[in-house]
Amino acid sequence: MSERHWPWLGAGLGCLTGLFDYSLFSLLDVRMMAGDREVTPFIALFYGVSFAIGGWLVGRVAAQRVYIRRQLTAVAEARARAAQSEKLATVGRLAAGVAHEVRNPLAVIKSSAALLAESVPPDDAGLATAATFIQEEVDRLDAFISALLDYSRPRPAELQPARAGRVLERFTTLARGDAEIRGVALSLADESDGAEGPLDADQLSQALFALVVNAGQAAGAGGQVRVRALPGPSFEVADDGPGVAEADAPRIFEPFFTTKARGTGLGLAMAARIAEAHGGRLELRPGAGLGPGGRGACFHLALGSTP
DSSP: GGGGGHHHHHHHHHHHHHHHHHEEEEEETOOETTTTTEEEHHHHHHHHHHHHHHHHHHHHHHHHHHHHHHHHHHHHHHHHHHHHHHHHHHHHHHHHHHHHHHHHHHHHHHHHHHHHHHHHOTTTTHHHHHHHHHEEEEEEHHHHHHHHHHHSOOOOOOEEEOOOOHHHHHHHHHEEEEEEETTTTEEEOOSSSSOOOOHHHHHHHHHHHHHHHHHHHOOTTTEEEEEEEEEEEEEEEESSSSOOOOTGGGGGGSSSSOTTTTTOHHHHHHHHHHHHHOOOOOEEETTTTSSSSOOOOEEEEEEETOO
């Protein structure tokens, strides 16, 4: 029953209360007299009308309270969206400036390191290691700049009928040979019902990649990461790492929040935004990891109205 019916429900309950009182008076043979005239029906009617008006007012107040609470929630959500939009605009300006000022020098540094590595004498292992380290760090910085640009300039999801298995295929291509996943026991399982749904396979594969990289970093070399496509469709990424600390759980989808020394704090935020672009959500499911007793992290990416 919607809250707009609450006042009438209160009025009805008030009438029933008055009728109950009158019936009780009749059963007990209680009579109210005004002189030599019985006024019991009039008194019962007065109380019934009073109860009905009181019930209507109580229902009205309760309905208004619910309405005001919804309006306050809507205002808070609108403010949060406005703050997020402003944050994205700020990040976009920052990313554009960083990309313009840093990428060209990084390319020069990487090329110089590559030339240095080619000219290193075979017996100088230390210099070769340093040159390789420089190239890897340049790649890491370039990846961070790309993540900034991708996060600050989101593109709308291009929804096309596709199966969840198609997303797994795209993810496999994207993840093949990635250094962050190498050394981790990665398993894929297509447990979906095979039905097609409106998906953006490119964006969802990127979301899964971000979740798997996060899981791989947490599990470490020799750890386990499992990716499942489920009916709905929806997706699940679980690992056997240390899991998410209870104090960190409310903030893990915030941009730039990370507990890792080398993390960017953008992977989970980007995956959550891709889920929202599909009308769904990304959530952490405590106790559903792959470690003993459910230790580890488990992220469930639901699309649309998927439960």
